[in-house]
Amino acid sequence: MLATISGGRVDVDERAVADLAAHLRGELIRPRDAAYDQARRVWNGSISRFPGLIARCASRDDVSAVVRFARRNDVLVAVRGGGHSFPGHSVCDDGLVIDLSPMNGIRVDPEARTASVQAGALLGDLDRATQQHALAVPSGIVTHTGVAGLTLGGGLGWLMRKHGLTIDQLLSVGMVTADGEFVRASASENPELFWGVRGGGGNFGIVTEFEFRLNPVGPILMAGPVFWPGTESAKVLRFYREWIAEAPDDLMTMVVHRRAPDVDWMPADLRGQPVVAVVSCFAGSVEDGEEVMKPLKAFGHPVLDLCRPKPFLEHQAMFDPSYPPGRWYYMRSCDVAELTDEVIDITADHAARITSPLTAFPIWQGGGASARVAADDTAFHGRAAGHTFNITAATEGPDGFDRERDWVRNFWSDLEPFHTSVYVNFLMDEGEERVRQAYGEAKYTRLRALKRTWDPENFFRLNQNIAPLPAST
Numbered sequence: 001m002l003a004t005i006s007g008g009r010v011d012v013d014e015r016a017v018a019d020l021a022a023h024l025r026g027e028l029i030r031p032r033d034a035a036y037d038q039a040r041r042v043w044n045g046s047i048s049r050f051p052g053l054i055a056r057c058a059s060r061d062d063v064s065a066v067v068r069f070a071r072r073n074d075v076l077v078a079v080r081g082g083g084h085s086f087p088g089h090s091v092c093d094d095g096l097v098i099d100l101s102p103m104n105g106i107r108v109d110p111e112a113r114t115a116s117v118q119a120g121a122l123l124g125d126l127d128r129a130t131q132q133h134a135l136a137v138p139s140g141i142v143t144h145t146g147v148a149g150l151t152l153g154g155g156l157g158w159l160m161r162k163h164g165l166t167i168d169q170l171l172s173v174g175m176v177t178a179d180g181e182f183v184r185a186s187a188s189e190n191p192e193l194f195w196g197v198r199g200g201g202g203n204f205g206i207v208t209e210f211e212f213r214l215n216p217v218g219p220i221l222m223a224g225p226v227f228w229p230g231t232e233s234a235k236v237l238r239f240y241r242e243w244i245a246e247a248p249d250d251l252m253t254m255v256v257h258r259r260a261p262d263v264d265w266m267p268a269d270l271r272g273q274p275v276v277a278v279v280s281c282f283a284g285s286v287e288d289g290e291e292v293m294k295p296l297k298a299f300g301h302p303v304l305d306l307c308r309p310k311p312f313l314e315h316q317a318m319f320d321p322s323y324p325p326g327r328w329y330y331m332r333s334c335d336v337a338e339l340t341d342e343v344i345d346i347t348a349d350h351a352a353r354i355t356s357p358l359t360a361f362p363i364w365q366g367g368g369a370s371a372r373v374a375a376d377d378t379a380f381h382g383r384a385a386g387h388t389f390n391i392t393a394a395t396e397g398p399d400g401f402d403r404e405r406d407w408v409r410n411f412w413s414d415l416e417p418f419h420t421s422v423y424v425n426f427l428m429d430e431g432e433e434r435v436r437q438a439y440g441e442a443k444y445t446r447l448r449a450l451k452r453t454w455d456p457e458n459f460f461r462l463n464q465n466i467a468p469l470p471a472s473t
Contacts, residue, residue: 002052003076003094005459012073017053020069026058026102039099040091042080043144046328046401047088051078054097060174060182060208066098067206068180071459078462079206081119082146086331087429089462090149100148103208108133113214114171119148119207127316136217136312138163141362143317144325151210152201153425153464154380156388158315159217161252161368162283167198167378168370169213175205178459182208196450199380199439201424202463203447204454218312222282222289225256225318226296227304230274233257233348239299240278241339249368250284251292257351258360263321270303274352279362280307281315322360323394330405331392332412333426334419335366335385343418347389350411356404358394363387379447381439382421389415390426424464435464445469 001009021028029039030053039054052075055066070077076095083090083101091097103120110133117126124143130136138159140150155166163169172186173194183205185194196204228236240255247253256277260270278296282289286309293307323329336343347363366385375383382388391411393404424438436444444466451458452468 001094002073002096003092004074005076005457005461006074009094010074012075016069016073020055020065023065024055024057024062026056026062029054029056040097041325042083042085042088042091043325044084044086044088044329045326045397046330047091049088049091049093051092051097052094054099056099056102058102060103060176063098063100063176063206063208064180064182066096067176067178070096071178071180076462077459079202079460081148082122082144082150084142084145084149086329086426089464092462098206100206100208108135108214110135110214115212115214117147117210117212119146119209121147123147123150124317127313130214131217131219131311131313133214134216134219135214137169137212137214138166139316140166141316141319142323143320147210148207149202150425152197152199152207154199154423156364156423156425158223158252158281159215159283160370161247161249161365163215163217164369164373165380166212167380168373169215170198171211171213173197173207173211174209175207177205178455178457192450193454195377196379196447198378199424200447200450200466202460203451203466205460217283220286220309221284221312221315222286222293222307222309223280223312223315224307224310225277225279225304226302226307227260227270227275227277228300228302230257230276230352232300233276233351234344235300236276236278237339237344237347238341240296241344243295243299244365247365247367248284248292250282250288251280252283252368253278253280253365254362255279256360256362257347257354258322259354259357261322261357265306267304272357274354275303276351279318322358327358328395328397328401329392330401330408331390331426331428332408333388333390333422334412334415335382335388335421335423336415336418337384337420338386340418343415346411346414350407350414353407355407356393356395356400358396359392359404359407360394361389361391363389376443379439379443381443382423385421388423388426427464432465432467435466438464439466
């Protein structure tokens, strides 16, 4: 029995399932198969769901066949790229998971400075392929994140102030629709759909391939964290606010609060102690980066300075050990206009209350190139945000998870008077109103109209869902 879109159960003929399996280039995994338990797992260990079928697709034809099978049988589907969805939208109980991870091909054209990327590729795959030519797509900060999910939500990352969001380098997409058909979208072909996929998530179909513009980056740049004791948080944040006020676009930063990890590169006397770090990435020359970093490195009495010339690939992987698959994660997020004294004091207060040695939350710097794209050019909302708070808690398992989750919620609530918007990729399952806030009223209505055009029955609903406008509207 498989879950249906309407919330019921359907007994799908085993012959139909066998026929689907026989016609896939990839594989169809059932609960009885040895590969099932690993295939159902996603990055966030607090999500444990048991799909009725997992289709590991090897081509867009596989994706089309699985979509048509699910439509014929009214089966609920989840779509998995990298499996990094915080609320676990890439897996479902009793339904069908369309797993794109085998579709991870990347083709780089260094002369044209473009890259064609399949939807199962991870950020690390893309970075390694493009850095062979000292090129890059602006992307996220954890290399095992999926390219597809990150891109469709917008794409914050280390290069966003220099080169914009990931979607700002997107040239076209290929997509399987809710009818199982394949379409392309770009500025000249299905332009309204192209507008919508640049921030609107997986609401309109399954994007199976992306074409990106590439930018010269690295391979060596000035990057890394500078640490101070956690007790200095408010002072560091006030200095930081002034330091970045005139920051060049080459500079992207985030502030991270956590307990110092128990790792070889951390001095033994700091391990387990509250620390605050300003992590920087300077996308220009190393020499210019060294000059820009001087005031940061000279402020107060840093306890550890790891900001140095390094390969861009190394910097991109820096946060991987802090966010490995399998830990239990919970997050709430918000954008704020600026780091006012009130916001700084709230942040310092709640940072001091972190108890889990695995919890680390970044505050992203905004502005630069990402803020200069016209607000209505893409579905992404919040380009004017000064900072994005990604209040994330982590534990090894259920022990202590409720306490850390409460810490996240209380912190987020205390910041609520200063909320301006929210990044859709940083939402948990928070309801329609929060999705509406992620886009703003005008864009949300436009996206609902687009949803009516491409997915009027809301077949693709396991996402930050945008319900289609009624046909009569």
